[in-house]
Amino acid sequence: MSFHIVLVEPEIPQNTGNIARTCAVTGAKLHLVKPLGFEIDNAKLKRAGLDYWDDLGVEYHDSFADLKRKYPDARFFCSTTKGSSWYTDFTYREGDFFVFGKETKGLDSEILEANRDTLIRIPMLPVRRSLNLSNSVAIVTYEAFRQIGFPEMK
Numbered sequence: 001m002s003f004h005i006v007l008v009e010p011e012i013p014q015n016t017g018n019i020a021r022t023c024a025v026t027g028a029k030l031h032l033v034k035p036l037g038f039e040i041d042n043a044k045l046k047r048a049g050l051d052y053w054d055d056l057g058v059e060y061h062d063s064f065a066d067l068k069r070k071y072p073d074a075r076f077f078c079s080t081t082k083g084s085s086w087y088t089d090f091t092y093r094e095g096d097f098f099v100f101g102k103e104t105k106g107l108d109s110e111i112l113e114a115n116r117d118t119l120i121r122i123p124m125l126p127v128r129r130s131l132n133l134s135n136s137v138a139i140v141t142y143e144a145f146r147q148i149g150f151p152e153m154k
Contacts, residue, residue: 002151003028003144004074004097005137008064008111011037011103018134020056027152028141029057033064037102064099064111071097076115078107079140081130083119090120092144103133 005028010016016032023030032040061067068076077090078099099115101107112119122131122139130136145153 002026002094002148003092003141004031004071004095005029005141006031006033006064006067006076006097006099007133008033008099008107009035009037009102010133012133013038015103015133019137020053020058022134022138022141023057024053024055026141026145029059031059031061031067031097033061033067075118077118077120077140078112078115079120079122079136080106080112081121081124082106082112083121085120087120087122087140087143090118092147094148096144098137098140098144100133100137106130 003026005019005023007016007019007030010032016036016038020030022028061070068074074095074097075093076097076099077087077092079087080101098120099107099111101111120140122136124131131139145151
């Protein structure tokens, strides 16, 4: 797996299904941090992910701290509207983790504080709240793959 996509407490099954599809077609690994706002067998989740679930590498974690303990040497980039660096300001490496928070609240302040040097944001007009979660994941994921030359996708 070239990159890791982390969803911390996702709430909307359709978003998670769309993100699963993005992960399946890029080879990124999906990490779901509990609690989830839906059952994993939810029909909306499966419909959004279509038949890509069989091609998906997915791990479940009881907390973000558990995930970080499992991957102690990994780099974690946290996507947030509170970040001051654009997602294009960093040079990504294979194995990097991109972390996204729940749709209604984003990431907890403790996660943001612990990763303050690697907070990333997608530029938006200042009067807007945020992009859809699955769109945000796709933007960041494809930038990371662009930087490493889209291996195995040509």
